[in-house]
Amino acid sequence: MTTNQATAAQWLDAIAAKASVPVATVQSVLDRHGIEPQATLPRRRRVTVRSVTLKGEKMGTDQDGPFDRTWKFGTGLWAVLSDRNSRGKSSLLNVIQSSIRGEFPGRIKPDVWRWLSHVEAEFDVDAVAYRIIVEKPSGDDALETVRGTFSRRSGGDDWLDLYQGPAGQHLALAVEDALMTELAFTKFHAFNESGQSTTHSWPAISSALFVSGPGNAIFGEIRVDAMPLRLLQLFMGLPWISTYSAASTALKRVQANQRERRGKPDKATPRLRERLDAVERALNGARRRYRPAVDRARLRLDLVTRDAELVTLRNAVDEVRGQAGALEQQLTGARTILADTRRALQQLRDDRAAGVVFRQLKPVCCPSCETGIDSTKYQAAEAAEVCAVCGTRHTEADPEEAIRLVDLEADVEDAAASVARLETEVATTTRAMRAAEAKLADALKAIHGIEAEMASEGEAELELEIRGLEAQAEQLHGLIAETEGQTASDAAPDDEKILIATVAVTKSLYDGLAREILSEASQEITRLSRLFGVENVESMEWGTGGALSIVQGGTPTSFTKLNLGERLRVRIAAALAIIAVSRKRQFGRHPGLLVLDSPAAQEMTGVDFAALLASVQQAIDQTDDIQIIVGAVARPELRDVVLGGHQYHAEGDSFLF
Template sequence: MARLRLRGSKAGPQGTGPFDATFAFPSGVVMAVGANLRGKTTLLEAIALCLRGEPRELQRDVAAWLSDVECDVEINGRPTGFRVAMRDGAVAGGAILEADDLASLIPGSSGSRSVLTAGSAEEYARAVDAFMLDRLSLEPLLAAIKTGGVQTHRWASYFGALYLPAGRDSALIGETVMAGLAGRLLTVFLDLPGAALLTRVKAARDAARNRTKEDAAAQAAAAVARNARREQLEALDRARAGLDHLSRRLPARSASAAAADVTALAGRLADAEADWAGASALCRQARAARQHDERALNDYRESAVAWALFHGLDPAACPRCEAPVAAERKAREAESHACAVCAQPIAADDNVEAAREAEDELAAAVEASSRAEAAALEALERAQAEAAELSERLAEAEAELRQAREAAEVDERTSLELAVARAEGALAVLPKDDLAPVDPADAVLAALVKELEDDLVEASRELFDELGEEIAVLARSFGMESVTEIRINRSAALKVAKGGTEAGGFSAQSPGERLRLRIATVLALLRVGHRRGIATHPGLLMLDSLKAEEVQDSDAAALLDALVGAAADTPGLQVLTTSADQSLPLGRLPQDAVIAPTGHDEPLW
């Protein structure tokens, strides 16, 4: 990676207006630093957009700011330029250029030539895919799918081994866990003899087996359909025999008619029981009303008697303080009709008449409520009688239905026995449905897979031992001091030992440890491959946020120091990373290897 240029117009709280920023990337470790949300990750995502052929995790709002992205790199020593045109946040087209030197790729210079051009996002993705596979001498990765076909994983899958995912991701290498892609990337980058051929043969074998399974499933489904048709014919025979038998053996009324009666009576009974419950509630209410009116009449009568009794009294003294009632007060009582004791008015004869009328009204209310109670009780008795009658009729109808069904079941068993006998005779002459024959190509492919795997195991045993040792050395240098041993196989499955004790595989480690192990694995690939002269990894490693995933300050410093040392020991290795800690690269990286904002809290571009 040599140069990146971003052009466009920025909108939002971080600033508005056009921008045109160019970044140079020297060899070794390069770190972009700055506060969060200031464009560090965008640098990596812009590089990924150019080199991958399609965006990976480029934010939509940032993509909408971009109008042009230029990226210049060296691929196998050949200067190559990637040009992407952006419109409304999407790739609108692009081109791939080549030149004799990197300076000739800079706009305005001469000497560059166009290799591929594209007028859409799809065309650009296809152009980058074909170009990168060709320039890096890589082949598509094939994986069989359950439907019997073969799924092809191309350059975008390889790119996952350059731009490493976050620590929490479960893939050791690349972005995809399924289809064994991690192991296939590992064997390809180690350039194991026969690895690419083994991948193609395995995919062909698995696809053939899946097709065989699909054919067998299709034939089985057809057999099921034929069996179902035979069963329908047999059921028709049984039905005809049953109808003929039922016409002679069933009672006068059919089970369906009896069932209809049961349904109707059950509905009427439910309505009658609801009426019964309503009448019962009304009866209780009428009884309560009558009792209330009787109590009111009795209370009134008792009050009248008490009034008459006390009105006839001639007290000689106050009942409270026993003070004598003076004669003049008794005289005033006769004149003013005010009580000689309490001075309250004493009812005259017309009040007595009103009292009689009130008593008559209360007596009339008692008579009316008594009639209402009698009517409610009569309605309750009628509803109860109707419900009882319907309940009895429903029981009779249910008994009739049971009899009709029992008679029908007897006839049905007879007809089924006759139908089974006929079916057995018919099935005896029908050919059996055989499953799909075994594909003879499967045996050939399986034998070839075994032969290639045996050769690969023999050729890779020592290599993978060395690779595991190198990963362990790097992991310890990255801060995992407790790691004593790491083993890795061709499926990219790691076994980690800490303090001499098994600590599980890659997915069993913490997110921070996964990040370290993922970096260590890719670096080990490069270092072992370089020592043996077999590496095919492009040599570019991109890591976003070096202090993410629980990586503390001291660990991040150790990790950066180890990356610097690994880059110095591994010719052609370039590491691009980011950090929000602007002090992290100080004293560890040269000034030209640090991409920093021009001012405090300023964006990088």
């Protein structure tokens, strides 16, 4: 079988041969664990943001009042600029991120979210247009008042509503279902050694399309469960990857269960005996118990009513748990951004402080020959604006450094506000979850009370209860006898063997192609990183395990050991490298969208940042299917790089909206 020609039937035959079992047995095990073949090379699909409209009313600012603004975008490099910070750049980019993910308010700042009354975004997946509309009263930030509509264009100006209702988890799921289907993405399943199973879907995948800092991973915001590697494999468009992921997860789960059984072979019987003792005590109590008859009709009606309430309460608990999990993930990303930005700010402050200290030194003698320096020489040097020791003429401090300091301080403030907002939301949602769980527990307790009351009615009911308890006791006696004679090796003898074979066979089907693609991607990311200004890079090589091995200045290093500015450049280069290789091979899954928020804050001068964007423009000039949207403080050298029609600029003290 060649790497990209194996059929599902050949795959099954290979697994059966490797595991030495019939094909029917292999199919049965794979069906039980939900493992399906995915052998087709994917066709690359594009996501393009077309427009964003914001309406509402500003409150508590120097420019209060209504606003209604629309921004139109297309393919290529676009810039959202302002002459000052806090003019709405990040807010606009955060609205784009919320729209693509269907999560509101997402990372939109609390004050901006309060202003908004209408958010509308249109984006294309290839030739299919989608639109998301979120509406709420301006000045109100209560989530229960927010309504969302998610639609697909059905022809002309007509839109087919795919979802209409509260703008919460259900809206996010509607967007996730549509885009996962359109982009032919599958969910990632992971199972760790502690026995926890996790599913990663559109939020984790789409995070790789938004870069707000250097990050700790080349792709996305999540490092657990090998997500950077999984995203790399996904964007490369390898066949059999989702099949391998599902088989690997199932194997880990089965092996963990086997280890648990081998490690605790003698604990089942004590638990069963404890249960048997409890049943026998209940049986003896039932035989002695007698109560007057109760109103069974009333109890049954009450039980039906409470059962209906229980379904509603369970749904409420599931919904708030999902909200809590999503907020925790956002909070983790926000804390990472805040920590990275604070480190960059502190480093810049330290550099400036060191320069001030050295300039204030006034040695009393020459450090080389110990010849004394007369104090009058300092006075003469100051008058001539030269150094008294070496005679070098003083130069003015770099104005770019002061601008970068102001930018970083504003970024830290924004990041801290986002963390504070998310921590408040997490705490609120956690309290709501605990309250919902408490209501559910109370409902279950009430139902159990009704059932107990019905089961203890009169002699006829007592007889039924006694028979039921006697049946339980007999069943427990049988389970104890069976467990005591059972060995750990009796459980699912074929599953582990077949899953091991499945993992090995599936990996062999894509491993060769993966090495070929990674070799091309390694050459491309090395070329682009040099073009983007990563200094002294001799080589970069992606391994099949997802690690990026780097040789810089003759020394081996890794992505996380690069400085902040270099990591940002490499993240941009990685996305463009995967897109370039996908275009060359005519398959792949990177959607071709990249949104960069204030990248110049990461150890880059205005000149360096302009040079980076010029290199990005050069990298995408040869194609019409990439869209990069950048938010930044406007500078002349930057405005010269981006086409005039691709700029939105808030000049002076004005705001973007």
